[in-house]
Amino acid sequence: MNATSTPADERIAELRGEIDACDAELIRLVQRRLAVSQEIGQLRRDSGGTRLSLAREQQVIARFQDALGADGAALGMMLLRQGRGRL
Numbered sequence: 602m603n604a605t606s607t608p609a610d611e612r613i614a615e616l617r618g619e620i621d622a623c624d625a626e627l628i629r630l631v632q633r634r635l636a637v638s639q640e641i642g643q644l645r646r647d648s649g650g651t652r653l654s655l656a657r658e659q660q661v662i663a664r665f666q667d668a669l670g671a672d673g674a675a676l677g678m679m680l681l682r683q684g685r686g687r688l
């Protein structure tokens with residue numbers, strides 16, 4: 602600790618490091634999820650199926666809603682939208 606920083610400042614800096622690590626992991630997971638989702642979409646289209654599966658999307662949103670409430674559902678919808686690209 603230097604002369605001007607308090608114990609709270611030190612702890613905040615430490616916790617911000619944890620947040621930064623969480624964010625980096627989340628970004629990596631979102632990118633991985635997008636790649637997997639796009640691969641599934643391509644496989645379905647190549648075999649003559651639809652690009653989207655609304656029943657599956659409802660399951661995904663319900664999972665986020667159950668775990669995280671209304672904001673979770675919104676987050677799930679953002680992830681789904683990311684994988685859709687141009688409709």
Ligand SMILES: C=C(O[C@@H]1C=C(C(=O)O)C=C[C@H]1O)C(=O)O
Binds near residue numbers: 638641652653680
């Ligand atoms: C990835 C899939 O395709 C699409 C993308 C989804 C997703 O990103 O979770 C879910 C349903 C589909 O609309 C799938 O069917 O699982």
